[in-house]
Amino acid sequence: MRLKTLIILLLAAMLVFTGCGHKEKPAQTDPAADPQGETAAQQPADDSAGAETQEPQLPTMETSLDAYPLEAATDDVLVLVNKTHPVTRDYVAPDLVTVEHCDPNVGNADTKKMRKTAADAIEELIAGAKADGYDIVMRTGYRSYDYQDYLFDSYASKYGEEEANTYSARPGQSEHQTGWCCDVGVIGVGLTDFDYRPEAVWVADNCWKYGFILRYPADKTDITGYIYESWHIRYVGKDVAKYIYDNGLVLEEYLGILD
Ligand SMILES: [Zn+2]
Structure with missing residues (x-):
């Protein structure tokens, strides 16, 4: 016992x-x-x-997009958003205001907005174009993550995912979610038809004066990952816009972030 x-x-x-x-x-x-x-x-x-040292495995991320937590920097006017530097799903641009001179036939109430500074600048650009004899409007500005999701899906189902990815951003990979950029155009003219218009030449030559850059130039597609977009301009402020224009750069080159 x-x-x-x-x-x-x-x-x-x-x-x-x-x-x-x-x-x-x-x-x-x-x-x-x-x-x-x-x-x-x-x-x-x-x-x-x-x-x-065989440390315990760190938790795996839910999606690859979550691997780039850029919330802290996304509010910055020079934030870089592209295919390798996406915005998180829940990011909503602050101080969005409605742009007055929009194409009424495109987008919805949300996409007619930009961040206040950029909205003021695009109104000035539109007025400047008007003074030179060109009627330009903003087509779409801010796009939420969900709206991008919807856009990419509709392009991908029509043309296939690979082709869609050359001109339409995957959700989170579009700087439209930052509220700092917009597509411009002419009422009644299709998005890509803007390429051949004198208004597109005016935008390329003059947008820097209002603090915008042509974000996807024809000779930089290997860096930006997007085809030439005569209609997509990005607000960066007047000093940076002038520097980028004078030196023929894209934002990735200006920031020195080419990965
Ligand atoms: Zn765009």
């Missing part, structure tokens, strides 16, 4: 010391400690140091 009791006591003591097999939860997997997933995003996939 005594030996049996001793064995039971020994077993009980062992269980106490081993914590009944339960291990401490690794700090890295605690979502409360890393609400934005920033730690995971900054962790290189081929981190050899991590592999050697």
Whole structure:
């Protein structure tokens, strides 16, 4: 009996010391400690140091878009948004206001908005064009993540995903979500037909005076990832716009972010 009791006591003591097999939860997997997933995003996939010490695996991200938590920088007038630097799903541009001179037949109430500074600038650009004899309007400005989702899906179902990706951004990869850019055009003229219009030449030559750049020039498609878009202009402020125009750059080159 005594030996049996001793064995039971020994077993009980062992269980106490081993914590009944339960291990401490690794700090890295605690979502409360890393609400934005920033730690995971900054962790290189081929981190050899991590592999050697066999650290617990960090939580995998839900989608690749979540790997670029740019919320803090997205409000900046020079934020870069492209295929490799997307905006998160829940980002909504602040201080959006409706642009007065819009094409009434395009988009919806939301897409007629831009951020206040850019909206003021586009009104000035439209007035400047008018003074030179050109009737330009804004077609679409702000686009929510969900609206981009809808647009890309409708293009992809018509023309295939690969082709759609050369001119239509995947959700989160369009700077339209920042409220800093817009497509301009002429009422009654299709989007791509704007290429051949004298208004497009005016925009390319003059938009920098109002703080805008032609975001997707014909000779920079390898950098921007998009075909020439005569209609898509991006607000960056007058000084930067002039520098980019004078030096024939695109935003990626100006910022030195070419990855
Ligand atoms: Zn556009």
